[in-house]
Amino acid sequence: MNLTDLREELTAHADDLGTAPDFRAGVAARVMQTKRRRATTAGAGAALAVVALAVGVMTSVGRPAPSVPAGTPSSVAPMLGADGMPLRTVPDAPGDITRDGLRLRANVAGDHLGVGVIGSVGGSLITADWTPTTTHVSLTGECYLPGADQALLQRAQLRIMLQGAEGYFGTGCRDSAPTDRDLPVGGWEPGEPGQGWPELTLGRREEVVMRVVDGKTGRQLDLPGVRIVGAVYEQGDRRAIRDGAGTTRAALPEAVEHQGYRYRLTAVSSGPLATGGLPQLDLPTTGPVLVNWGSAGDGLTGTSAPDGTTELRLEGLRDGAQGRGYGASGVVPVPAGAARSLRLVAQGARPDHGVGFIAVYTLTPDPRP
Incomplete structure (x- = not known):
C-alpha cells in the first residue's frame, strides 16, 4: 500500500490519531450481516435461536483484526490495522458504561446507547429499563463462561426478551472471558426491515430481561463463573x-x-x-x-x-x-x-x-x- 497517499488522505480527515489498542482476532466482515451475531458452534458462541413472535434481522459487527502499526506513535504515518485500514483508539466519553476494564460505548457511529448493563461475575440474570425515543433499535447480548466444558456450553443459552412481550432472542455462551475492552454493538434488529420493533411504545418505560437458562428446559442456570452483557442501542438514520x-x-x-x-x-x-x-x-x-x-x-x-x-x-x-x-x-x-x-x-x-x-x-x- 502507498502510505504516502494514505497519510495525505487521513491528514485531511482526522488529526487525533491514537495509539493502537490491543485487539484480538475476531469475526471477519461486519457491519450488518443479515449483525453481529454469528451462527457458530457452542465453543465460540452457539447457534442462534430466534423464537416465537420475536421477529428480527440478525446483523453482523465483526471485530477488528490484530493491529499492525504503520510507524511509531511519534511519526506522522497513520496507524493501520492488519486489514490495511486506518485504526485509532476511541477515548472514553460521557455516557459510556464501564466495569472491570470493559466498556459499552454511549455512541457508535450514528447509534446511541438506550440502556446497557455489564453484569457481575456469577450473575445469571440482569434487567435493564429505558424509555424509547424510537422503535428502531438493535440488541446486544453476550454470555461468557470461562473454562466451561462442551456439555455445559451445549446446555447454556442466553435469552433476551422484552418484559410483557412473547418470544425471545437466544444465543449460546462463549467459553472464555471477554478480552477486548470495547464490548460488541448490535446483534439483533427486532422487527421487519425499516419498520422497527412493534412491541415498543414510545414514551413508555420498557424493560429488557437477560437470563442464562438451560436451552432444553428454559430453567435458569446459576453458574459461578458466568458473566452477562446486554444493551439496547437506538439506531440512527x-x-x-x-x-x-x-x-x-x-x-x-x-x-x-x-x-x-x-x-x-x-x-x-x-x-x-x-x-x-x-x-x-x-x-x-x-x-x-x-x-x-x-x-x-x-x-x-x-x-x-x-x-x-x-x-x-x-x-x-x-x-x-x-x-x-x-x-x-x-x-x-x-x-x-x-x-x-x-x-x-x-x-x-x-x-x-x-x-x-x-x-x-x-x-x-x-x-x-
Whole structure:
C-alpha cells in the first residue's frame, strides 16, 4: 500500500490519531450481516435461536483484526490495522458504561446507547429499563463462561426478551472471558426491515430481561463463573433498500464505524436478483472505503440451484472475489488502491425474487468516532 497517499488522505480527515489498542482476532466482515451475531458452534458462541413472535434481522459487527502499526506513535504515518485500514483508539466519553476494564460505548457511529448493563461475575440474570425515543433499535447480548466444558456450553443459552412481550432472542455462551475492552454493538434488529420493533411504545418505560437458562428446559442456570452483557442501542438514520414492488428489504445505516473511524454512506447500487444485470459500482479514486454488499428478501436463505451450488459473489477486489449465500449481507474493508470497480455475479441459479445491493462508505471528515 502507498502510505504516502494514505497519510495525505487521513491528514485531511482526522488529526487525533491514537495509539493502537490491543485487539484480538475476531469475526471477519461486519457491519450488518443479515449483525453481529454469528451462527457458530457452542465453543465460540452457539447457534442462534430466534423464537416465537420475536421477529428480527440478525446483523453482523465483526471485530477488528490484530493491529499492525504503520510507524511509531511519534511519526506522522497513520496507524493501520492488519486489514490495511486506518485504526485509532476511541477515548472514553460521557455516557459510556464501564466495569472491570470493559466498556459499552454511549455512541457508535450514528447509534446511541438506550440502556446497557455489564453484569457481575456469577450473575445469571440482569434487567435493564429505558424509555424509547424510537422503535428502531438493535440488541446486544453476550454470555461468557470461562473454562466451561462442551456439555455445559451445549446446555447454556442466553435469552433476551422484552418484559410483557412473547418470544425471545437466544444465543449460546462463549467459553472464555471477554478480552477486548470495547464490548460488541448490535446483534439483533427486532422487527421487519425499516419498520422497527412493534412491541415498543414510545414514551413508555420498557424493560429488557437477560437470563442464562438451560436451552432444553428454559430453567435458569446459576453458574459461578458466568458473566452477562446486554444493551439496547437506538439506531440512527437508515437508508431503505427496496425491491421492485417497493417493499423495504434492508435498511442500511447512514454512518458506520471501523477501528475507531467513522464512515458515511455515499453510494448505493441495487437491483432485482431474478432478472437483468446485477448491481455494480465504481469506488472513489482515493482513500479507504467500507463496502456493504449482499442480498435480502423473504425466504432467500437456503435457496439453491439443482446442483446444490448457489452463491452471490462480489468481484473486483484486489485479493479476489468474495462469496456469500443469498439472504446474507456484510461489510468488507477496502484499503486505498485495493479496488476500483465492483460488481455482483450470480453463481448458480438466481432466486426468483429479492434484491441485491452494493453500498460504499467513505471516510468522514468528522473527527468524532
